[in-house]
Amino acid sequence: EAGVAQSPRYKIIEKRQSVAFWCNPISGHATLYWYQQILGQGPKLLIQFQNNGVVDDSQLPKDRFSAERLKGVDSTLKIQPAKLEDSAVYLCASSVTGTNPRGQYFGPGTRLTVT
C-alpha cells in the first residue's frame, strides 16, 4: 500500500513570509494528524482531523497557523506569517478510526527553515 505523501520535502523562507504544506494520507484512513517536530524534540500534535472535521486543534497557534481537509482526504497546513521559531519538521500522519494496534502512519515530513 502507498504510504503517507507529503510535499514539499524542504522549504526555506524568510520570516513574515507564508508557506503551505500538503499531505495525502493512506487511502481509507479517516484520521489525519499534523505534527511539529523541533530539532532534538519529539513530535507535538498541532491538529487532528476525523474525515473533514477537526477533532483537536488545542495546540495549533491559530493566529498564524491554519489547516484544512475539505474533502476528507488530503490536507493543507499553512503558516502566515512565519516566525523564526517555526523552523521545524512538519509531519503528517494518518490512521484508521479508533485504536489501531499498528498505530499511526507517518509521512517523510517537510523540513522548514525560516531565516
Place this chain on the structure above:
Amino acid sequence: SQQGEEDPQALSIQEGENATMNCSYKTSINNLQWYRQNSGRGLVHLILIRSNEREKHSGRLRVTLDTSKKSSSLLITASRAADTASYFCAANKAAGNKLTFGGGTRVLVKP
C-alpha cells in the same frame, strides 16, 4: 510539558548488545506506543501496549508497562547497526488515537 519522557536521552552500544530505554508519563493512558525515527525520516510504529497489558514482544523488541508507576520500557535485544535511530514513546490518553510524544532516546549501535 510532554506526556512521555524518555531516559536516557542518548545511548551508545556495540552491535550484539541489548539496548534498554525507559519512558515515564503523567496521566492515565489507554495505551502506550513506541516509534522509531531514522535520521531525516518520518516515524515508524514499532509496538503498542494496552493499559491492561504488562509485557509484549515483537521480534527482537520487548516492551513492558507498569501503570502503577506510569512507566514503560523498550528493550532491543541483539542490536544491529541498522537499529541506530531515535526511539520515542507516545502516550494515548483516550480512544481517538491522540498521541503525546516524549523527547526520545537517540541510540547509536556501533559495528
